[in-house]
Amino acid sequence: MTNLLKTSTVLRWMLAALGVVVVLSVVQELARPTTIDLISSGTAESTLRRAVPILLAGLGGIWAERAGVVNIGLEGMMVLGTWFGAWGALEFGPWWGLAIGIAGGAAGGLLHAVATVTFGVDHIVSGVAVNILAPALARFLSGEVFSGRSGGGITQSPRVESVGSLDLPFLSGGDLLGWGTPNLFGWTASQDWLLVSDVAAVLSGITRSLSWASLLALSLIPLSIFILWRTPYGLRIRASGEHPVGADSLGVSVYRMKFTAVVISGGLAGFGGAFIAIEQTGVYREGQVQGRGFIGLATVIFGNWQPAGAFLGSLLFGFADALQLRDRTAVHALLLLVGIVLIGLAVRAGVNNKRSSAAMLLITSAVVLWWYAVTEEVASELPPITPHLATLLVLIFATSRLRMPAANGLRYRRGQE
Amino acid sequence: MAPDSTTPPVVQLSGITKRFPGVVANDRVDLQVANGEIHAVVGENGAGKSTLMKILYGMIPADEGQMLVGGAEVRFSSPSEAIDSGIGMVHQHFMLADHLTVLENVILGAEPTKRGIIDRTAARRDLEDLGRSYGLDLDPEDFVESLEVGERQRVEIIKVLYRGAKVLILDEPTSVLVPQEVEKLFHNLRELKSRGHTIIFIDHKLDEVLAIADTITVLRHGRTVATVSSSDVTTAELAELMVGSELPKPSTEPRVPDPHVTLSVRSATVLGDDERPLVDAVDLDVYRGEILGVAGVEGNGQGELVEAILGLRALSEGELFLDGEQITHWPVRRRREAGLGYVPEDRHRRGLLLDAPLWENAMLGHQTQRPFARGAWLNRSGAREATAQIVADFDVRTPGVDTKARALSGGNQQKLVIGRELSAQPRMLIAAHPTRGIDVGAQAAVWDELRKARRNGMAVLLISADLEELIGLADRLVVMLRGRVTAEMDPSTATPRLLGSHMTGASADEQGTKE
Amino acid sequence: MSIRRVSLALAAPVCAFVFSIGLSSLVLLAFGTNPMDAWSEMLSYGTRLETFVETGNRATPLYLAGIAVAIGFRMNLFNIGVEGQYVLAALLAASVGAAVDLPPVLHIGLIIAVAMSVGSAFAGVAGYLKVHRGVHEVISTIMLNAVALAAVGFLLRTWLLDESDTTLNITTPEIAPSGWFPNLNKLVEVFTREISRGRELWGFILVAAVVGVLFHVFLNRTRPGYDLRATGLNPFAAAAGGVDPEATVVRTMLLSGAVAGLIGLPQILGDAHTYDLGFARGLGFTGIAVALVGRNHPGGVAVAALLFGWLDSAAPILDVRGDAPREIVSILQGVVVLSAVVAYEVVNRIRQSAEAREAAVASQQSLESVSRTTT
Structure with a gap:
């Protein structure tokens, strides 16, 4: 019965996606x-790329809020992610950049956790404070670190490399063991079949030159669902957000749950920031987060605190964003x-x-x-x-x-x- | 299994002391609980019962003292350590997350896993086994928000048993139950006892205590006063031990009939968010100088009725009259200015500005009137004087009128709220659970004030879960069930049992005098 | 007891500031700068008359922003939208001011009225959405900020652009001198020396002071102010006490927005006389910081605004002298905010338990000792 339910959920999602197309x-x-x-493989690709940072912020918001901590500081944590991501990519390469960006965001989360969980400061107040501190820190560090390097300055870093991408074999003609496979979606999209070609174009867009980092980010959706709903740790986090006193009375360490959830939240936001710097623009630039942390927070709300819902929201925003950039x-x-x-x-x-x-x-x-x-x-x-x-x-x-x-x-x- | 006095006590507390800012909640308390007995801990509100139990359950640390569980010294720094020692607790306020399922609530903190994943199949099987063997049947996949009070309590008990607790602490388990449900609970407790569990039972309803407990320990002002066997003691003796004198009983004096209707509620209907009626065509008249008691299991529309009368909720149908004047569409402020007083059921939520000084609390609800205001300006000195008067008249124990309301004890906060409302001399007072959670002295004072105000012609709508209080104080009683007034009765002939059967809808036999 | 209260109240901000100085010093040390050099440089540059004038000019909009935010905070409304409200208000006020020709006082009065109405109306949208559609004001004001800034960009580029300007500047037309707010240099110079380098102390600082006093009086001395505070402390109890919570939300947003509308005026009336691309942005967000550090109290917000204004005015010397990057001041400000809110929370807890102790002692005393003369 559970299996049937699962398939029907997937079915429902596929039907909805088809309806959108x-x-x-x-x-x-x-x-x-x-x-x-409006519907092309280029738009689809760009939509996904634009959606990823918002998705990550949204997941970050879900982690924190499921544990009962409102994280309006996501924006600032993303800013930390952009700076530390760019710096890490510059010093050690793009993968390290992502990792260091995540760490930077997590440090912001740690600050928020200390203020809200340890000291009991109002969540919005603390979040606002993080949002004030993070850009100041990024600017200061840029002045100290990026100034004087070629292309760098107080508001931006030198260019950084991205982590690279892949074309899925068979579906989008990616290489498999050195063999160039057929490009199924690309071929179908180039036909002029009603609807089918459009669907193929969209699928081609999201499976061709797919960034490894995007793939990683997307995999965090099922991973978050799995951890939050299938593991004891996830149940404890959710219980801390629903009824902390009750969770405490059963020996759940509510402080630890909230603390780790907020740090993870910051790490996800940091990932989002690093993604912007490393994958989207290839450079750290002051103000490049542009409120995506807040938008991510919004996707939490109308995704009804569900990772899949937040993903949907991020696609919506990614689509709007992609369109205005392209055409x-x-x-x-x-x-x-x-x-x-x-x-x-x-x-x-x-x-x-x-x-x-x-x-x-x-x-x-x-x-x-x-x-x-x-x-x-x-x-x-x-x-x-x-x-x-x-x-x-x-x-x-x-x-x-x-x-x-x-x-x-x-x-x-x-x-x- | 009968209580066994030859084996060492399963729980032994000695010299437990716990201080909170300004109060000693437990002062060298001793408690010995024998294996396999039902041990009641009684005492009035504020005697330190709950604090003691929270210490035993590891929720708060003791400042001094020694705890032995099963003969070994323990020192719990969190409930999980108490759980590991076989102790479980059912809290007075249920510790259940509404948006989680019964199963999730039960296994939380002790989740069975398979390769790091919650093993739901095993959990469900265990839950159903427990339910079957103790007669506590529940559907593990139900969300807790859909459960009734009695069912929630069963979830709490299963939570404790699921962790393999041998010693169960129940903190005032009967306070939320009607007499019929209490019997069912006692049946469950005896079942547990017969299977070798030890039960520590907190209560202040003495007849219940005598009905279920083997041994009784009495606390007063944070100290152990006595430990007695329930067969050797009477209610009166217990009461004397608890408060040092006989418990005050609510009572009233005959009313001079007055035909003037102060508040008239005509076919009032309040709809919930889902468009279902929470209050369903209720008709009520409250006469001048009368206390009309409303009985009912919580959540049967009493709260919504009160909010509708006050103007916090709109009536979807029906009308309200105050002294014959139509007030149905008046805003709250106008109703209050017209002489509607309100003692809320939850003083922290609806009654007080906890972080404001007392004088600002004393003007809440009267801030448009003298002596608190002159036109659009506050009269600060007038307000402070009036507050000092309330503090003196209603015996609110406080360092001054500038103290924050949060700093006062529950009883003093409640006296402030009552004083605030009564000193404005309202024509009509809505009092919801006016003595909930306050000590015996304050309780008697509140009853006195209500009686006095009634004598002076005030009409009172009294909502209470304390059936003794309702029967003792009210001139007339009505029962609310599922948003309707289902019975009206004379308190002189009503008993808690009879009320209870009306409250649960169990009674088809018309013993109530329906007019 | 009152001395203890005052010292407790002062302890938090002082501790937070000292902590922030210490942390910033460590940051400087970590990057190989001597913090003492930097601080002393700032101190000596910062105590010159011209820097104080600059401080006043910077503190004025910050103070107004802080008060605008504090009005919301006092009833637990987070008006994050002050940013959008003031920028939109400044643009429209500057345009209207340039379009009319009125006698001096009336002219300024009109500009102020327009700015306050625009800010108020725009904030009112968030209030309306909260009350009637249940949209949390934090989210709605953040989104409305983006809308306001986009609207400003559009209007300035199209309808409100000064077509007569030949310098390719994107600006509104200039306001006639009758709409200029006089500076206070003469007044200051009575007490000190002549203010050099063409610095002017904007007269709008007086308006800001009046706003602060009015805020204090309104909040503590009037019944609507009491209603607002009561709703902030406990909306449910306030509602039971006859306060209409929905009307209070809308009123508070309108009031907060009205004050927000003033934020841009010191610059427009005192110096720029137009709205152009160089108009100061970000004051709304700094206003949140100022309100938090000042604990939403009119006096506290003034101190915080002056502190932030002074730091901003004194910081540029760091770049000139090369002792340290001036951005260290931004870090200092950020740390002050975070550590101040933490410190307030800690002090609040100490105060609560002290009061509970006193109350417990009092409740053990007999009835007689609680005299009626406790006031």
């Missing part, structure tokens, strides 16, 4: 010929997409008898579609903030069905109830 294909047809980038006209087509999706949501709200939500969604949809109809392209300021707007919209319309850990954000002192 269908909607995208339809919108793509409507928007042709202004843009051809601004595609962002214009995105308005059409948003309008259509909003109508779908409005219909669902209407079916569920939530009239005010349905009405608000319909009005928003009308505005967006009108905007699409009367303009040729959108202001250059809009694309970068699509993730933020999406977060707001999702939170505005979806909060009622979310269930956060019961003791999340509350200070816990042993021996006090």
